[in-house]
Amino acid sequence: MKTLAASALAVLAFALCLLSGASVAAEPCEVPSYLWFGATELKHVAEAVKKDKKLTIAVVGTGSSILAGPDGPPSAYPARLEAALKQKLPSVAVKVVTLVRTRMTAADLAQGMEKLLVDEKPNLVIWQTGTLDAIRRIEPDDFRTALDEGVETLHRGGADVILMNMQYSPRTDIMIGLGPYADNMRVVAQQHEVPLFDRLNIMRHWSDTGAFDLYAAGKDNVLAHRVHDCIGRSIASMIIDAAHLKPADFKAGQ
Amino acid sequence: MHAPVVTTGRDLRLDLFRGIALWLIFLDHIPSNLVAWGTLRNYGFSDATEIFVFVSGYTAAFVYGKEMRERGFIIAGARILRRTWQIYVAHVFLFAIYLAEISYVATSFENPLYAEEMNILDFLKQPDVTIIQALLLKFKPSNMDVLPLYIILLLLFPPTLWLLLFRSTLALGASVLLYVLTWEFNWNMPSYPSGHWYFNPFAWQLLFVFGAWCALGGAQRLATVLRSPVTVSIAIAYLLFAFVISLTWYIPGMGQYVPHWLEEVIYPIDKVNLDVLRFAHFLALAVVTVRFIPRDWPFLKSRWAWPAIVCGQHSLEIFCLGVFLSFAAHFAMVEVSGAFWMQLLVSAVGILIMIAAAGLIRWYKLAEGRSPGSRSMKSPDADLAGGEA
Numbered sequence: 035m036k037t038l039a040a041s042a043l044a045v046l047a048f049a050l051c052l053l054s055g056a057s058v059a060a061e062p063c064e065v066p067s068y069l070w071f072g073a074t075e076l077k078h079v080a081e082a083v084k085k086d087k088k089l090t091i092a093v094v095g096t097g098s099s100i101l102a103g104p105d106g107p108p109s110a111y112p113a114r115l116e117a118a119l120k121q122k123l124p125s126v127a128v129k130v131v132t133l134v135r136t137r138m139t140a141a142d143l144a145q146g147m148e149k150l151l152v153d154e155k156p157n158l159v160i161w162q163t164g165t166l167d168a169i170r171r172i173e174p175d176d177f178r179t180a181l182d183e184g185v186e187t188l189h190r191g192g193a194d195v196i197l198m199n200m201q202y203s204p205r206t207d208i209m210i211g212l213g214p215y216a217d218n219m220r221v222v223a224q225q226h227e228v229p230l231f232d233r234l235n236i237m238r239h240w241s242d243t244g245a246f247d248l249y250a251a252g253k254d255n256v257l258a259h260r261v262h263d264c265i266g267r268s269i270a271s272m273i274i275d276a277a278h279l280k281p282a283d284f285k286a287g288q
Numbered sequence: 289m290h291a292p293v294v295t296t297g298r299d300l301r302l303d304l305f306r307g308i309a310l311w312l313i314f315l316d317h318i319p320s321n322l323v324a325w326g327t328l329r330n331y332g333f334s335d336a337t338e339i340f341v342f343v344s345g346y347t348a349a350f351v352y353g354k355e356m357r358e359r360g361f362i363i364a365g366a367r368i369l370r371r372t373w374q375i376y377v378a379h380v381f382l383f384a385i386y387l388a389e390i391s392y393v394a395t396s397f398e399n400p401l402y403a404e405e406m407n408i409l410d411f412l413k414q415p416d417v418t419i420i421q422a423l424l425l426k427f428k429p430s431n432m433d434v435l436p437l438y439i440i441l442l443l444l445f446p447p448t449l450w451l452l453l454f455r456s457t458l459a460l461g462a463s464v465l466l467y468v469l470t471w472e473f474n475w476n477m478p479s480y481p482s483g484h485w486y487f488n489p490f491a492w493q494l495l496f497v498f499g500a501w502c503a504l505g506g507a508q509r510l511a512t513v514l515r516s517p518v519t520v521s522i523a524i525a526y527l528l529f530a531f532v533i534s535l536t537w538y539i540p541g542m543g544q545y546v547p548h549w550l551e552e553v554i555y556p557i558d559k560v561n562l563d564v565l566r567f568a569h570f571l572a573l574a575v576v577t578v579r580f581i582p583r584d585w586p587f588l589k590s591r592w593a594w595p596a597i598v599c600g601q602h603s604l605e606i607f608c609l610g611v612f613l614s615f616a617a618h619f620a621m622v623e624v625s626g627a628f629w630m631q632l633l634v635s636a637v638g639i640l641i642m643i644a645a646a647g648l649i650r651w652y653k654l655a656e657g658r659s660p661g662s663r664s665m666k667s668p669d670a671d672l673a674g675g676e677a
Binding site for chain 2: 068096097098101102103136137165166169170171172173174175176178201203204205206207208209210211214217218221224225238241248249250251252253254255257258261262
């Protein structure tokens with residue numbers, strides 16, 4: 035019924051386009067400016083890119099940072115982020131490493147940060163977390179403490195941080211109380227002045243505008259791939275924006 | 289269905305606001321519901337839960353306090369415990385509905401995008417442990433935290449009420465002390481599989497006991513303070529302050545105007561432990577309400593107030609129904625459409641069902657009260673709120 039209504043709408047929209055003669059620029063990955071919380075600077079990223087023409091990014095996260103199946107890894111957002119950055123900064127050696135461990139809470143992930151700094155020496159760590167904490171209903175205070183400690187460890191180790199919150203999942207959102215965890219991530223991001231990639235509200239926006247049907251059920255990989263592609267590209271824009279990089283300065287051959 | 293509202297001695301303002309609180313809780317429980325933007329929580333620190341807990345404490349003391357004075361500790365205590373048992377059964381019933389919905393999701397939803405979210409089903413792999421933990425009130429799914437709080441508060445209410453009746457200041461003092469010690473030593477009850485109660489009973493008891501204290505003469509004692517222009521102005525100023533702060537949560541760019549030191553002081557606003565800012569916000573709302581809405585406000589007896597009042601007078605049934613309806617509304621939004629018109633529709637239909645159900649329960653009670661051979665209607669108030677406290 036839902037798909038029927040959606041296709042009816044699509045047909046209607048198409049008809050309207052034809053009638054008006056205008057071509058609506060379909061930009062499914064569009065993120066409205068009010069969702070870019072945190073006007074903070076990614077200093078280490080800026081330095082690495084400008085001085086060394088090198089950028090190492092580590093994605094630390096849980097199950098929603100990967101996709102299953104043989105075509106999963108190249109389609110998941112860390113790989114899409116790498117591709118987008120390489121395209122925008124062709125003269126910079128961009129490397130995105132993924133350190134994903136499923137079923138880990140923020141506290142579990144925070145413990146691995148020291149080792150991560152030594153092993154990978156990232157300029158930037160994208161820390162995706164919160165979902166499992168919400169599912170297991172971890173004490174929100176403990177969750178915040180874990181975030182605090184993780185971010186402090188990373189800052190001490192000379193890495194920039196971007197926090198990424200949960201996915202918007204309309205089918206399960208009555209069962210998983212994300213609220214306190216999303217709020218705590220925002221508070222920690224503000225206190226430590228790190229950008230928050232507000233995946234929850236960005237995906238909600240995409241759902242509301244009809245860019246994606248996130249209510250869909252079934253084993254459809256296409257939707258997952260498209261969403262991850264958008265997330266990867268959006269983070270790439272966020273990084274370029276927050277590190278005050280001008281893509282024009284990093285064209286190939288420079 | 290427009291049955292007359294029982295008025296003798298009962299403050300209808302309480303029923304009105306508890307009824308409205310029940311509607312707001314229902315709206316807040318439907319995820320992704322734009323209608324919930326109109327609810328209290330978006331315009332200040334406290335939300336409908338505070339109203340619900342306070343009014344519940346007030347009515348419990350109003351009804352059982354009278355009973356305890358007239359018929360003694362044992363009878364009143366026994367009735368309170370019977371009520372506690374009813375609420376426990378209601379909670380288990382809601383848990384069964386929750387299990388049904390989540391099991392349905394488990395079998396019908398396989399979107400690879402949401403593999404991680406499906407960890408919510410982990411507990412179905414160990415039904416033995418989970419169901420027992422749920423019966424022990426340690427495993428509480430999201431949105432099902434209020435009734436366990438209520439169960440604990442009522443379970444301990446007989447001695448609390450006794451103390452409130454005969455040493456009211458001491459009782460209130462003990463409640464405040466417990467609240468302070470809870471903050472000092474981080475007391476809370478353990479949850480399964482981890483963490484603690486989402487509504488910490490050691491902290492939230494303050495609001496319940498305070499409500500009870502007000503019902504047993506505290507409100508009269510505070511009357512001069514409550515009506516003083518100084519108190520009212522402070523309350524209004526605080527509500528405005530909370531409103532401005534809450535705007536910064538939703539309007540980007542406004543956050544920068546909040547001084548850093550103020551952020552340090554007020555955040556995080558802890559719902560688990562009934563943050564003092566939330567408590568104060570509720571008090572301010574109460575002060576303003578009492579100041580501007582008189583007890584004999586004609587509106588309270590009009591047909592327009594009836595829907596909220598009748599819901600407020602059957603709060604347990606309507607609360608449970610509201611939780612169920614929020615599941616059903618979410619289900620409808622997932623299966624049919626999540627569009628705004630649908631959100632409006634499920635919100636409105638849900639509230640209408642709550643009103644109709646409350647009217648029906650009221651009708652049953654009146655019918656039973658009139659039929660020969662049934663329990664006498666000697667104290668209609670106690671019967672009314674005995675079902676409702």
